[in-house]
Amino acid sequence: MCRSSKSSEAGRCFLLLPHLACAILLAASSVWGGTPDHARFRIGVAGLVHGHVAGFFRQARNRPEVEIAGIAEPDRALFESYAAQYRLNKALYFPSLQAMLSAAKPDAVVLYTNTFDHRSAVEICARNRVPVMMEKPLAVSYRDALAMANAARDAHIHVLVNYETTWYPSNKAVYDLLRQGELGELRKMVFRDGHQGPKEIKVSPEFLRWLKNPALNGAGALYDFGCYGADLATWLMNGAQPESVTAVTQQIKPAIYPRVDDEAEIILKYPKAIAILEASWNWPYNIKDGEIFGTHASVKTILRDGLLLQRRLDKEPQITTARPLDAPYDDSLHYLAAAVKGEIQLDDTSLSSLQTNVTVSEILDAARQSAQSGRTVVLPLK
Numbered sequence: 001m002c003r004s005s006k007s008s009e010a011g012r013c014f015l016l017l018p019h020l021a022c023a024i025l026l027a028a029s030s031v032w033g034g035t036p037d038h039a040r041f042r043i044g045v046a047g048l049v050h051g052h053v054a055g056f057f058r059q060a061r062n063r064p065e066v067e068i069a070g071i072a073e074p075d076r077a078l079f080e081s082y083a084a085q086y087r088l089n090k091a092l093y094f095p096s097l098q099a100m101l102s103a104a105k106p107d108a109v110v111l112y113t114n115t116f117d118h119r120s121a122v123e124i125c126a127r128n129r130v131p132v133m134m135e136k137p138l139a140v141s142y143r144d145a146l147a148m149a150n151a152a153r154d155a156h157i158h159v160l161v162n163y164e165t166t167w168y169p170s171n172k173a174v175y176d177l178l179r180q181g182e183l184g185e186l187r188k189m190v191f192r193d194g195h196q197g198p199k200e201i202k203v204s205p206e207f208l209r210w211l212k213n214p215a216l217n218g219a220g221a222l223y224d225f226g227c228y229g230a231d232l233a234t235w236l237m238n239g240a241q242p243e244s245v246t247a248v249t250q251q252i253k254p255a256i257y258p259r260v261d262d263e264a265e266i267i268l269k270y271p272k273a274i275a276i277l278e279a280s281w282n283w284p285y286n287i288k289d290g291e292i293f294g295t296h297a298s299v300k301t302i303l304r305d306g307l308l309l310q311r312r313l314d315k316e317p318q319i320t321t322a323r324p325l326d327a328p329y330d331d332s333l334h335y336l337a338a339a340v341k342g343e344i345q346l347d348d349t350s351l352s353s354l355q356t357n358v359t360v361s362e363i364l365d366a367a368r369q370s371a372q373s374g375r376t377v378v379l380p381l382k
Contacts, residue, residue: 040067041337044106044130046097046121047113048073048082051207052135052162056110057086059333066333070104072097078206097121101128108158108340111135114210115218119144126155133160133336137227137364138357140218142381145361149354158339158346159354162332165193165228165288166351169322170301170308172329174292177310178236183294189236189275190291191229194221197281199256212257219368220260221281222249226367229277230360231351232290233268239349241359242268242275246376247367252282266367 043066045053060066072094073079079093094100101109101124111121111134118134125132132152138161139145152159165171177183195201198211210216217223234240245268249261256262263282268275291300300309306322328334328344335352338344348355366377 040065041340042067042069042105042107044069044100044104044109045071046100046109046111047117048075048078049114049206049210050112050135051203053082053112056112057082059331061086063333065337068092069106070094070100072100097124101125101130106130108133108336110336114216115223116140116216119147122148122159123151126151126157129155129157131158131340133162133332136161136163136231137218137223137360139361140216140223142362142365145358149358152354160336160339160352161357163228163231163351165232167325167331168301169306169325171232171290172325173308173322174290174299174301175236177299178292178294182297183292183299184296186236186273186292186294188273188293189233190278191232191275192278192287192289193225193228194280194283195286196283197253197256197262212260214260217260218364219249220257221262221279222247222264222266222367222371223364225279226264226266226277226364227360228288229266229275229279229290230268230363231356233275233277234356234359234363235349235351236292237270237273239356239359240270241379242270242363244269244376244378245363245366245370247370249371257281261371264367264371268363
């Protein structure tokens with residue numbers, strides 16, 4: 001990769017890209033230009049069809065330690081739209097992930113593709129020895145999840161999964177209460193996740209298009225929101241796999257979502273505990289709540305507000321506020337950078353870990369099979 005000259009326009013250089021007839025101007029320092037700083041954490045973006053990418057751009061522009069190295073998106077018009085909205089340097093554009101990796105040399109890649117494309121993107125990044133963080137869920141199938149795990153292991157790279165709920169202080173507070181024995185032995189978990197529906201909340205056209213496609217999304221609400229509860233349940237169970245999965249799905253709005261479910265109920269059976277995952281595109285409002293029951297007490301988390309409602313048999317209900325999370329465990333960018341730089345030791349049972357999310361993929365695949373067959377599916381999947 002060529003390096004910028006101090007006498008040239010600040011932070012820029014020309015590269016002749018393979019298979020392209022023209023030279024592309026690369027941004028060397030950040031999204032919006034400036035003086036190059038090689039200490040910055042350089043992130044490549046793969047795909048722009050996932051609506052959560054807007055949140056990433058809003059985060060990144062407030063982080064002087066972060067540099068967007070390049071953006072790979074086959075739809076040039078979609079890139080131009082985001083470039084105008086977030087004042088992105090158009091020199092960041094690449095038509096493919098491999099072209100971006102070869103030229104921009106990012107420290108890590110964040111994926112904002114459809115879920116089906118996660119496997120191919122991870123395999124490309126693995127061949128280039130580049131770590132990856134993707135939006136939830138990990139995969140559209142257990143088979144794809146295992147393939148990604150194999151690619152990551154062979155290439156010795158981190159593959160992480162980003163859930164909004166990972167950065168909720170309330171969830172960490174529940175985990176701590178459980179580990180400290182305040183709830184007694186874990187017996188039941190109920191997680192409610194979803195909203196009114198992707199069309200109803202007016203997600204972008206490119207996002208809606210693949211959310212409604214079972215091949216690209218894995219299912220409908222079952223995968224889109226069932227993954228949150230599966231991730232939290234696996235974490236609270238210290239990585240344990242459930243014995244069986246039973247699921248029921250519905251199409252309450254077939255005129256809007258003719259090919260996928262918009263309502264899903266999933267039951268995970270453990271030897272001495274049950275998890276109930278309520279995933280829906282039919283809630284009257286956005287919801288990401290959980291209620292955890294132990295032998296001594298229960299605790300309910302209230303969305304992202306950090307509020308906890310604790311109940312015990314011998315005490316009055318108590319509402320408390322969870323303590324804010326410490327960096328780098330407070331958001332996805334801090335966590336990704338710390339993991340890649342080796343500043344933190346990753347735990348295979350953490351919410352973002354590959355191993356946890358392989359289990360989540362197995363749960364979701366089993367839930368899909370259960371809903372289709374009308375039968376309970378016993379794990380492990382074959």
